[in-house]
Amino acid sequence: MKNEITFRPTTEIDTMKNNIVLTKSVHVKIKKTHKDAVIPKYAKPGDAAVDLYSVSSRFERIGDMDYDLNIVYDTGLSIEIPEGYVGLIFPRSSVSKYNLWLRNAVGVIDSGYRGNIILKFGYYNGVTDNSYEVGDRIGQLMILPYPKIKFEEVKKLEQSDRGEGGFGSTGS
Secondary structure (H helix, E strand, O other), X not given: OOOOEEEEOOOEEEOOOOEEEEEOOOOOEEEEOOOOOOOOOOOOOOXXXXXXXXXXXXXXXXXXXXXXXXXXXXXXXXXXXXXXXXXXXXXXXXXXXXXXXXXXXXXXXXXXXXXOOEEEEEEHHHOOOOOOOOOOEEEEEEEEEOOOOOOOOOXXXXXXXXXXXXXXXXXX
């Protein structure tokens, strides 16, 4: 069976044809909490995520080592994600030009969260001379539907070709 992605007015899974059906658009309420906040938008047609801009930054030390210094960027935005959806925050590819890494790798915004969207970056080796400026695009936001998972406890799992192989078990 072939999985195909098609667009229809509502989210559903067509089990008869094994198609994944996605909505064409999702209505999300957004609130500016800072006068300089920028409402996110897609940079180019076909983009999967919208850009997030910073309105402020501050340093945060979480320990006494050089690598324990963070820079915290506030977007000045809060959003109301519909139930059944999740907001995922990713670093932009431009992060490779800076001495930064997004502390939680991928941020998760649950539908019940109403606080400001904040991105926290760590510095590699405590070197702080190369980072985003206030007003820069600092991350990307993608909003996706997710299934509700129902776990079934079992005594044994079905066998697979991979088995218990992990961390590089399929090659380099």
